[in-house]
Amino acid sequence: MLAFFIRRFMQAIIVMFVISVVGFAIQDNLGDPLREMVGQVVTEAEREVLRDEMGLNDPFFVQYTRFIGNALQGDLGTSYFFKKPTLDVIFAKLPATLELVLGATLIVVLVSVPVGVYAAIRPQSWFSKCAMAFSTVGISIPVFLTGIGLIYVFSVELGWMPSYGRGETEQVWGSWRTGLTTADGLLHLILPSITLSSLMLPLFIRLIRAEMSEVLQSEYVKFALAKGLNPMRIYFLHALKNTMLPVITVGGVQIGTMLAYTILTETVFQWPGMGFLFLEAVNRVDTPLIVSYVIVVGAIFVITNTLVDLIYGLVNPTVKLAGKSA
Amino acid sequence: MALLSIQNLEVSFGLRDGPVKALQNINLELNRGDRVGIVGESGAGKSVLGFSILNLIAKPGFISNGKVLFEGEDLVHASQKRLRQIRGDRISMIFQDPMMTLNPVLTIGDQMVECLHAHKKISKKDAREVALQKLQLVQIPSPEKRLDQYPHELSGGMRQRIVIAIALIMDPDLIVADEPTTALDVTIQAEIMELLLNLCEQHNVALILVTHDLGVVAQVTERTVVMYAGRVIEQGPTDEIIKAPQHPYTQGLMNALPQNCLPGQLLNQIPGSMPNLQNIPQGCAFNPRCEFVKESCLKERPDLQSTATHDVACFKVHPERSELLSTGNGSDVKERA
Ligand SMILES: Nc1ncnc2c1ncn2[C@@H]1O[C@H](COP(=O)(O)OP(=O)(O)OP(=O)(O)O)[C@@H](O)[C@H]1O
Ligand SMILES: [Mg+2]
Numbered sequence: 001m002l003a004f005f006i007r008r009f010m011q012a013i014i015v016m017f018v019i020s021v022v023g024f025a026i027q028d029n030l031g032d033p034l035r036e037m038v039g040q041v042v043t044e045a046e047r048e049v050l051r052d053e054m055g056l057n058d059p060f061f062v063q064y065t066r067f068i069g070n071a072l073q074g075d076l077g078t079s080y081f082f083k084k085p086t087l088d089v090i091f092a093k094l095p096a097t098l099e100l101v102l103g104a105t106l107i108v109v110l111v112s113v114p115v116g117v118y119a120a121i122r123p124q125s126w127f128s129k130c131a132m133a134f135s136t137v138g139i140s141i142p143v144f145l146t147g148i149g150l151i152y153v154f155s156v157e158l159g160w161m162p163s164y165g166r167g168e169t170e171q172v173w174g175s176w177r178t179g180l181t182t183a184d185g186l187l188h189l190i191l192p193s194i195t196l197s198s199l200m201l202p203l204f205i206r207l208i209r210a211e212m213s214e215v216l217q218s219e220y221v222k223f224a225l226a227k228g229l230n231p232m233r234i235y236f237l238h239a240l241k242n243t244m245l246p247v248i249t250v251g252g253v254q255i256g257t258m259l260a261y262t263i264l265t266e267t268v269f270q271w272p273g274m275g276f277l278f279l280e281a282v283n284r285v286d287t288p289l290i291v292s293y294v295i296v297v298g299a300i301f302v303i304t305n306t307l308v309d310l311i312y313g314l315v316n317p318t319v320k321l322a323g324k325s326a
Numbered sequence: 327m328a329l330l331s332i333q334n335l336e337v338s339f340g341l342r343d344g345p346v347k348a349l350q351n352i353n354l355e356l357n358r359g360d361r362v363g364i365v366g367e368s369g370a371g372k373s374v375l376g377f378s379i380l381n382l383i384a385k386p387g388f389i390s391n392g393k394v395l396f397e398g399e400d401l402v403h404a405s406q407k408r409l410r411q412i413r414g415d416r417i418s419m420i421f422q423d424p425m426m427t428l429n430p431v432l433t434i435g436d437q438m439v440e441c442l443h444a445h446k447k448i449s450k451k452d453a454r455e456v457a458l459q460k461l462q463l464v465q466i467p468s469p470e471k472r473l474d475q476y477p478h479e480l481s482g483g484m485r486q487r488i489v490i491a492i493a494l495i496m497d498p499d500l501i502v503a504d505e506p507t508t509a510l511d512v513t514i515q516a517e518i519m520e521l522l523l524n525l526c527e528q529h530n531v532a533l534i535l536v537t538h539d540l541g542v543v544a545q546v547t548e549r550t551v552v553m554y555a556g557r558v559i560e561q562g563p564t565d566e567i568i569k570a571p572q573h574p575y576t577q578g579l580m581n582a583l584p585q586n587c588l589p590g591q592l593l594n595q596i597p598g599s600m601p602n603l604q605n606i607p608q609g610c611a612f613n614p615r616c617e618f619v620k621e622s623c624l625k626e627r628p629d630l631q632s633t634a635t636h637d638v639a640c641f642k643v644h645p646e647r648s649e650l651l652s653t654g655n656g657s658d659v660k661e662r663a
Pocket of ligand 2: 372373374
């Protein structure tokens with residue numbers, strides 16, 4: 001298990017290294033930082049001196065080493081617009097985004113598992129057929145359209161739901177402001193969460209149904225039937241455990257993808273999170289902030305994938321053995 | 327009363343172009359401790375027969391006619407609840423490939439004790455004790471350790487021993503073993519077969535052994551049923567069938583055995599292959615491959631008739647039946663059990 005953990009950890013570090021190179025290359029090629037800092041009045045000769053002083057004329061490798069050195073100390077640069085360290089700016093918005101992802105993930109898990117399993121067990125029932133039809137249609141509706149549709153129906157027409165923002169939030173831990181502890185905050189979370197989940201939900205229903213149907217055809221399920229076991233035990237222990245193995249792997253990747261779609265969701269709902277911040281940073285050509293966002297999102301992606309792999313290793317007995325013998 | 331009595335059993339598969347019959351007119355009777363072999367080429371319907379005993383035919387298949395009486399109780403029309411009580415308790419099964427039969431994500435111990443818990447009230451500790459006993463019964467080295475292992479940690483031979491232990495865990499009256507050694511290493515096949523035979527003898531368990539190996543049948547069983555294209559074409563005492571097979575198909579199977587071929591020669595395979603269920607030839611299903619084929623074989627299907635020693639469905643063995651047909655009384659004979 002330990003060997004497995006260490007191997008996964010090394011892989012994560014390599015991926016983070018690649019992300020940092022890409023991030024740095026963006027910074028290096030996107031606009032001239034001097035223009036942002038000193039304006040138009042400074043002469044070209046003076047600019048050249050400043051460039052030398054700031055190390056902008058150093059070779060790529062030297063500049064990158066400096067960048068990484070600072071990054072390891074938690075310094076990814078200063079936002080041009082906010083005039084504050086980029087990480088501070090991003091971390092202030094992180095809770096909003098994580099809560100949105102959490103809400104969407106909960107919806108995906110709580111809906112897709114029962115629906116997918118049911119559709120595999122009773123493929124002929126009208127409910128299963130409706131669920132499959134819904135998921136076929138759902139997969140092809142763009143996220144922003146779902147968001148706008150929900151706002152139109154539930155906020156504009158029915159007036160049941162707020163249409164933008166996080167609502168009331170509370171300080172819980174350090175700079176973490178949460179909307180999960182207030183009724184108003186939770187109410188504001190519903191539509192954005194549904195919107196963000198709308199892409200993954202159909203995918204997971206289909207995935208779970210397909211995996212489960214295949215597992216139900218397996219010899220070990222037939223053997224379990226021949227042992228006279230209760231069908232509930234066969235479905236929810238024998239079959240579901242095997243179904244979830246591939247689903248967990250796909251799920252890890254999809255949580256990362258979901259992070260990308262927060263940009264759209266947060267824009268539609270004016271949700272004050274990282275994605276919204278990123279879009280603003282792009283509009284303002286706030287290069288350090290853009291690069292920091294890419295690196296932070298990359299890190300979240302790597303962390304979730306590593307965690308998912310570890311969970312997979314815990315659930316799947318064959319992986320543990322590979323770790324032991326390695 | 328017979329332990330198991332299969333009467334006029336018919337199994338169909340509802341396929342797109344209408345139902346096809348995978349089994350027709352099967353009759354079989356077993357008493358306690360009897361051992362019967364079921365042989366035939368791939369696709370003959372041996373596994374379908376094995377599964378239909380426990381009423382475990384998966385869709386689109388279904389039992390379309392006949393009875394399966396277990397101690398007089400008809401399993402074809404029994405409730406799901408009643409079937410669950412019988413499965414794994416009174417009748418258990420052993421499958422072909424032990425690599426696929428055990429659930430990869432559950433421990434051996436869990437897969438053993440769950441069968442006990444499903445069939446009787448028993449404490450966790452006692453259940454573990456019973457599982458341990460059964461592992462000793464199937465001669466697994468260090469059984470204590472095995473309970474907490476996962477299937478992938480064991481070899482194929484060991485896994486099949488575990489499957490046998492699970493099949494025996496409730497002390498059943500009947501075991502249906504569907505090619506229990508086919509997927510194993512040749513060196514282990516004999517070991518597992520002998521273990522199964524000994525256990526059935528010791529515990530007076532009846533055995534239905536599905537196989538395509540006549541050699542195994544000769545070694546283990548007292549009676550043999552030879553199947554072709556979903557029907558029984560020869561059945562009787564194993565030694566009679568081995569000594570003097572009557573049906574040309576059974577003779578072909580015997581000739582194909584490696585010990586009946588000269589060293590260095592190709593095996594004497596029966597030419598051709600078993601017909602698809604959708605286009606079984608008119609008359610005797612074996613007629614395209616039979617070297618003794620006559621006109622009557624192409625027109626009418628011979629039914630199972632007794633000879634001095636056992637039952638055979640062939641006009642060569644019963645020429646008088648085909649004469650009967652040619653004089654116009656054929657319809658009378660057709661479809662009689
Ligand atoms: N799920 C199914 N759907 C349609 N037809 C089936 C199905 N299962 C079995 N059959 C039909 O039943 C016939 C007999 O199958 P069965 O598995 O009993 O053969 P077998 O004698 O056990 O062969 P083998 O030696 O390969 O195991 C097959 O030829 C096939 O046409
Ligand atoms: Mg078979």
